[in-house]
Amino acid sequence: MGPKKIIMSNKINHSMSLAKPEANDLSTKQKIALAIGFIGLFILILAIFNTNFPNKGQFLTTSLLLIFIGTVLFANAAYLTQSKGIKNDGVWFKSFTSRGITGWLTGVGLTLFYIALYFYPELLGLGVNGNSNTGLVSLFDPFSQILSGRPASQWFVYGTLYTVAILVFGYKFMLKYRHNRYQQIRTGSVMFFQLIFAFLIPEIMYRLNATLPYYDLKSIWPLNYYNFEQYRIDGFISAGNIGLGLLLFGVLSIFVISPILTYKYGKRWYCSWVCGCGALAETAGDSFRHLSSKKTSTWKFERWLIHAVLVFVVIMTTAVIYTYLGYDPEKYWLTKDVFLVSVGVLLTLVFALVMVFKRKALGKDAFYGAIGYFVIIAALIAFHYFNSDTKLFIFEAETLRSSYGFFIGAIFSGVIGTGFYPIFGNRVWCRFGCPFAAILGFQQRLLSKFRVTTNGGQCISCGNCSTYCDMGIDVRAYAQKGENIVRSSCVGCGICSAVCPRGVLKLENDSMKGRINSNDILLGNNVDLMDFVNQK
Numbered sequence: 001m002g003p004k005k006i007i008m009s010n011k012i013n014h015s016m017s018l019a020k021p022e023a024n025d026l027s028t029k030q031k032i033a034l035a036i037g038f039i040g041l042f043i044l045i046l047a048i049f050n051t052n053f054p055n056k057g058q059f060l061t062t063s064l065l066l067i068f069i070g071t072v073l074f075a076n077a078a079y080l081t082q083s084k085g086i087k088n089d090g091v092w093f094k095s096f097t098s099r100g101i102t103g104w105l106t107g108v109g110l111t112l113f114y115i116a117l118y119f120y121p122e123l124l125g126l127g128v129n130g131n132s133n134t135g136l137v138s139l140f141d142p143f144s145q146i147l148s149g150r151p152a153s154q155w156f157v158y159g160t161l162y163t164v165a166i167l168v169f170g171y172k173f174m175l176k177y178r179h180n181r182y183q184q185i186r187t188g189s190v191m192f193f194q195l196i197f198a199f200l201i202p203e204i205m206y207r208l209n210a211t212l213p214y215y216d217l218k219s220i221w222p223l224n225y226y227n228f229e230q231y232r233i234d235g236f237i238s239a240g241n242i243g244l245g246l247l248l249f250g251v252l253s254i255f256v257i258s259p260i261l262t263y264k265y266g267k268r269w270y271c272s273w274v275c276g277c278g279a280l281a282e283t284a285g286d287s288f289r290h291l292s293s294k295k296t297s298t299w300k301f302e303r304w305l306i307h308a309v310l311v312f313v314v315i316m317t318t319a320v321i322y323t324y325l326g327y328d329p330e331k332y333w334l335t336k337d338v339f340l341v342s343v344g345v346l347l348t349l350v351f352a353l354v355m356v357f358k359r360k361a362l363g364k365d366a367f368y369g370a371i372g373y374f375v376i377i378a379a380l381i382a383f384h385y386f387n388s389d390t391k392l393f394i395f396e397a398e399t400l401r402s403s404y405g406f407f408i409g410a411i412f413s414g415v416i417g418t419g420f421y422p423i424f425g426n427r428v429w430c431r432f433g434c435p436f437a438a439i440l441g442f443q444q445r446l447l448s449k450f451r452v453t454t455n456g457g458q459c460i461s462c463g464n465c466s467t468y469c470d471m472g473i474d475v476r477a478y479a480q481k482g483e484n485i486v487r488s489s490c491v492g493c494g495i496c497s498a499v500c501p502r503g504v505l506k507l508e509n510d511s512m513k514g515r516i517n518s519n520d521i522l523l524g525n526n527v528d529l530m531d532f533v534n535q536k
């Protein structure tokens, strides 16, 4: 018998790491799970290409079930086979999560879907000019008939897929972070709000009272920037008490409910516990959270952009309401001028209070806040002096509204906000564009009990917290100094805390006093220990 042949792998391993940083290969169970999920997705893709399924209800149920089962099996195989704890191995080595080819392909696919959804819904099969639906939209017709008694629209298709994505990826997220109770509870909360408040209640409300305007009860102005348009106000008024109740709820949620909750808990009560955009970002977008830019220049850009969107939406909403007020004094008891003066007085009051009591806390930002305030006041004065019935100086109020709807509502929040998850990270919309996040952030910074506290002495500067903060906050820089994190952009997702191996970070609500402690930091190399010894 000759010598035994030793077979060695020809694969060259360039990594010098002892810890095998590259992505683990998928297990057989995961591959099967992926195949099941993709078959479900494939049914939807066939429908987009106009396959005429004989029994649409059954095919839709099969498709959604396969997607559901595939994701659940995948998550089980990925996380239940391991002990609890931080699970982000190999994110920079997988093509999907590190802007590789699969990441880009997913981004392009999602973007194309959004473009079709917003601008060419007939490509998805929406029946126009009285024709019945075909393609993907028609696949959802039976389900829509059950819920609201009408054929599906492209928005019903989107709402269903959106909700399914939050539910299945929410499950995956809960397994991934099962070492952290905060993540489990808040994910349960966003799944509940999406399924019940955003999806089921509006459909059922339509069935009970078809004259009521569509109302997602958890969407608050300026997110639902269209809420105070004439056709909706008319709809609320003509629906009687329930309509008036909804209108009142819409106003109260802006001026009473939201400020109280933000004072007590910070903006996380909305951005990480209730909001649908945040829900999709945190669940379906979780694999991309490390892609958010941490550059100082991005931080500067973010502050200009999000506040510019806020100024735009305030001016646009004022313009839209202003143009229809006064036509019918019986319906709209508010006159045009009283409305303009009220908006001006409210903004001036907020501005004056902030300048008197919070000038120091605002620092340099007071100047930028003043610019925003004066731009809005100048616009209000211009409305008064240069308007005809529907025109505000050169603009039609309706043009302002449709431009906002197009650029911000569709392109920014949909196409870029979600389509670009695999390229820019999962909270692009929340960070750069959402005007409600800007309002909540403003309050969080100045008038809230919330902060992320840091126990600097424990920090080993591993950088996990900064890497996985999807709002691009350099958490480590605060942790190293033992400084509290009080940032307008922090959505209180708690991931920084969940991925910290040393238990340095804690999300807390406590007294406002001493919340911002940037002046009290004691760095190790600032202290001369001999001073302390000599004092004894």
Ligand code: SF4
Binding pocket: 452, 468, 469, 470, 471, 472, 473, 475, 485, 489, 490, 491, 492, 493, 494, 495, 496, 497
């Ligand atoms: S600082 Fe922490 S809690 Fe705040 S957004 Fe970033 S990861 Fe979430």
Ligand code: SF4
Binding pocket: 458, 459, 460, 461, 462, 463, 464, 465, 466, 475, 476, 479, 496, 499, 500, 501, 502, 503, 504, 505
């Ligand atoms: S706070 Fe925690 S996660 Fe962040 S750098 Fe320090 S040890 Fe790492």
